[in-house]
Amino acid sequence: xxxxxxxxxxxxxxxxxxxxxxxxxxxxxxxxxxxxxxxxxxxxxxxxxxxxxxxxxxxxxxxxxxxxxxxxxxxxxxxxxxxxxxxxxxxxxxxxxxxxxxxxxxxxxxxxxx
Amino acid sequence: xxxxxxxxxxxxxxxxxxxxxxxxxxxxxxxxxxxxxxxxxxxxxxxxxxxxxxxxxxxxxxxxxxxxxxxxxxxxxxxxxxxxxxxxxxxxxxxxxxxxxxxxxxxxxxxxx
Numbered sequence: 001x002x003x004x005x006x007x008x009x010x011x012x013x014x015x016x017x018x019x020x021x022x023x024x025x026x027x028x029x030x031x032x033x034x035x036x037x038x039x040x041x042x043x044x045x046x047x048x049x050x051x052x053x054x055x056x057x058x059x060x061x062x063x064x065x066x067x068x069x070x071x072x073x074x075x076x077x078x079x080x081x082x083x084x085x086x087x088x089x090x091x092x093x094x095x096x097x098x099x100x101x102x103x104x105x106x107x108x109x110x111x112x113x114x
Numbered sequence: 115x116x117x118x119x120x121x122x123x124x125x126x127x128x129x130x131x132x133x134x135x136x137x138x139x140x141x142x143x144x145x146x147x148x149x150x151x152x153x154x155x156x157x158x159x160x161x162x163x164x165x166x167x168x169x170x171x172x173x174x175x176x177x178x179x180x181x182x183x184x185x186x187x188x189x190x191x192x193x194x195x196x197x198x199x200x201x202x203x204x205x206x207x208x209x210x211x212x213x214x215x216x217x218x219x220x221x222x223x224x225x226x227x
Contacts, residue, residue, distance in 0.1 A: 031212075041219050042202050042218050042220055043158065044217070056212075056213065058214055090157050090158070103215065105158045105160075107155075107156050108157050
């Protein structure tokens with residue numbers, strides 16, 4: 001059973017560029033959440049997608065946007081990259097309404113902005 | 115002040131020791147409490163999941179939640195070098211699959227052989 005998969009694993013960009021990160025949820029899961037983890041910090045919630053709609057959003061600027069596809073996979077887009085966007089970006093999935101539903105994380109995409 | 119406070123460590127213990135990890139929080143709406151383990155350059159792995167107050171045991175791991183004190187703990191018995199990782203507490207006001215998790219900053223644990 002494949003877990004949450006993310007691509008790419010590493011990415012280097014320069015300030016002002018745009019980036020797209022991809023996520024495939026765990027088999028059977030239909031809800032995808034994105035988190036940003038800066039070095040030495042805990043993950044911070046960016047947003048959550050369910051039924052192809054953004055259901056909840058954290059305290060992140062509009063430069064951060066996302067999308068969920070009919071097969072439940074998801075993309076995170078970041079425009080006008082800043083140095084401070086350098087972080088590990090984590091995708092997590094869950095099953096809506098699952099018994100004691102839990103959140104499972106992928107290994108993340110390490111983004112470096114130069 | 116952060117919603118969830120966690121001592122960053124590092125915490126170094128000898129193999130076989132009992133480890134105690136803790137978090138305090140300020141938001142009384144939190145109902146779901148989790149502990150994740152994160153190895154270097156990997157995503158967090160769910161270790162323990164508790165709803166509301168009480169204790170939960172799973173093998174060498176015991177999670178405790180005291181909502182009256184806004185305090186949660188994770189105990190690791192007979193610690194092993196393979197337990198060396200960063201431990202993150204996380205909590206949410208609603209079901210974790212539907213609501214955002216709020217994480218502590220993590221405690222780095224090193225178990226010496």
